[in-house]
Amino acid sequence: MEYFVQQLINGITLGSIYGLIAIGYTMVYGIIGMINFAHGDIFMVGAFTALIAFLVLVAFGVTAVPLALFLVLLISMALTALYGWTVERIAYRPLRHSFRLAPLISAIGMSIVLQNYVQVAQGARVKPLPPLIRGGYTLFAGNDFTVRLSNIQIIVVIATLVLMACFSYLVTRTRLGRNMRACEQDLKMAALVGIDVDRTISLTFVIGAALAAVAGLMFLLYYGVIDFFVGFLAGVKAFTAAVLGGIGSLPGAMLGGILIGLIETMWSAYFSIEYKDVAAFSILIIVLIFLPTGILGRPEVEKV
């Protein structure tokens, strides 16, 4: 029982990170109907930006961890958002009227570019960061197992909740959010009623990338080690989460993220750790085949 509770805590933490990445997938898919294959690598760029920003701040003498982390958060959100904007501007916008698979192929190209760019610029070796946030609480101790809730886990979950709240507010209450929802329903109609579609799509990418940057920072703090390839697996799992929750649905992305996090943790804990990625991919395939609209998604009507 204690073991189970511990895995539950770990799974929810991991799932929060996936959920933050999944939002980027789900928003972009909702609006322009493409899988932003490079989004996982945007997350990786976010993690690297956070790591380097932190080291630079330390070099400049900012050693108070809370202040440094807050600044790192802002810097990495801003710079990663710039990456999101640039990727959309260079690789996706010119293809908006091209054939069906063109944006996806372009996105795969972009993903390869980002991975290898970081590999060339920062080296292929893993980058470790010593744990910055230590400590935690012992919830309850069983006979031979103690359930611990670490501070970093609390921070990850709280940050995710706060961001989700801000983001929901943005989508449901602001002008930008209204534009985004209009674009999601019908791009052409939205343009006709005077919405700047290009700008709205750009901002969608910017917001998605900023959230991915937060996820990158959380990932860095939680695992303490990153390399240029972390974006691939995390991206695929987050995409699975987005589909599981119902692509296009924001609460769905979060729900899907938590579910994927839980499944992955439980699978590693009770079955086999070697096959945890097989489990993630299998779930992806099973969900896409049997539940393509996801848990909270709307069925897609195909029009000729």
Add this chain to the structure above:
Amino acid sequence: MPQNSEPIGPPRVITATKQAATAALVALGLFILLIGMRTDQGPAGALVITARPGALAAIVAAVFVGSLLRGLLWPHLTAALRHIVPPSTGAKATALHPYFAPALLAFAVLVPVLFYRNSYALNLATLIATYTMLGFGLNIVVGLAGLLDLGYVAFYAVGAYSYALLAHYYGLSFWLCLPLAGILAAFAGLLLGFPVLRLRGDYLAIVTLGFGEIIRLILLNWQDFTGGPNGVFAPHPTFFGLPFTDTSNGFAATFGLTFAPAQRAVFLYYLILALALATNWVTLRLRRLPIGRAWEALREDEIACRALGINTTTTKLTAFAMGAMFGGLAGAFFATRQGFISPESFTFAESAFVLAIVVLGGMGSQLGVTIAATVMLSGFELFREFEQYRMLVFGAAMVAVMIYRPRGLVSTRTPSVFIHERKPVPAAIVQNARTEGRT
């Protein structure tokens, strides 16, 4: 804004400079941390950073100059290009086909004669032929049937491991294993095909990616059977039973030749050339059969396909099985050439690479695939010292091709069905049909 007439407003120099300054500013933001700083592991194990202001300045300056030149010269450049290369050239270029393809084939056959002493060139030619064959196989799935397969390397892996494991556990020879590898890979194709029948487009692509990764992870983790990360040895091929060794029952001794290691290389080259040509021939023939026409119809419009009474289930399954079979044959060849295989050779990057060959070559064009494989692999060899940049360049090339030539380098299509004479369809028409059909 019209491109050829001078727009009203500030002169072009000023707008171009403004644009270039913005681009440089964006580049500064993008690269300030990831290129301007470098993290390395210090002696104590902790990360240390070193600033690289020179590299940062260079790249930002390059972006500024590039953007400025583009802004100033782009209208002139496109006008000049249109003057030198009229838009109708695309159709004319394909008029070379009747001479170009046989010339290429003759050269391919003569490669071992020309480069008999040059084992490096022979190895490169073998590699090119291997990837051309993979490109042909994937072309059936992606180029003809329009099903984007991101896990093609799985079939390559199934073929390679089929041969290696059958030889390892049952001692079967390469010539027996080759068809078996093809059949097993085709079954793997069906295995993938069945569940994904209902999916289309992007979802299909992601599922195939998942399938490819699952196969790789199983090969990696099923240590007792596949050897896991340590890989498995695959025997070298024999000339229909005669080994390429310096022994009395070897190939050289049997035919009264002096033994030379190059004999095996030449044999391997002709083997893969024959396999690739067979793939090409089968593909070209299939395109004219009802099934091939159904594939191409499926690529253009699935709903219309169904409305016309085409059985999309069998159409998709045969496309997957066919493509997979050729991938499996290439895999068996890869195993026997390498003599050793491990899951490392079958990553997603490999799938992406084969896909890039098909995409750059022009989806559906056999000649395009050949040219793309030759250009890319030779390019990799030419710029070997810049090895770390090559994936970067080829990712960028994928994006650029999608933007500027979405139909690939050889973008004209030779129709499979025609009246009286076979006229190539210019890319522009293909393109227009695509975009108009899409809204």
